[in-house]
Amino acid sequence: MTEKAGINLEKDPEVVEKAARRRFTAGYKRRIALEAERCEQPGEIGALLRREGLYSSVVARWRRQLRKEPLSSSKKSSKKRKLTPAQEVARLERENERLKEKLRQAELIIDVQKKSRR
Numbered sequence: 001m002t003e004k005a006g007i008n009l010e011k012d013p014e015v016v017e018k019a020a021r022r023r024f025t026a027g028y029k030r031r032i033a034l035e036a037e038r039c040e041q042p043g044e045i046g047a048l049l050r051r052e053g054l055y056s057s058v059v060a061r062w063r064r065q066l067r068k069e070p071l072s073s074s075k076k077s078s079k080k081r082k083l084t085p086a087q088e089v090a091r092l093e094r095e096n097e098r099l100k101e102k103l104r105q106a107e108l109i110i111d112v113q114k115k116s117r118r
Contacts, residue, residue, distance in 0.1 A: 033062040 032052060036059050039045045049056055083091065 029062045030066065032059060033066040036063055037066075 032048070032054070036045055036048060039048065045056070045059070048054075049059065
């Protein structure tokens, strides 16, 4: 770190670095979910969770996902679908009308506040 009067100061052991979020591959999720499904004896799932360092809520979510659909390593992409020019114009007109109404309300509130000050 820094040297002060010839003494080398170490990092403070009380300060913990921020942990990085773990990311799991689809294969790992599938393997753990299937292994949890095969657990029959009491305590087997707990041992699995301790061995892998996972929370029960995470494995429960993976098991639900496995039953519904294939597991993926990342969330679904949020790509917006392409709008035709006519659809885009209609969307912009709706947004314009919404904003005009919001402006009208704001101006009405400002007028009432001005009148109440007199």
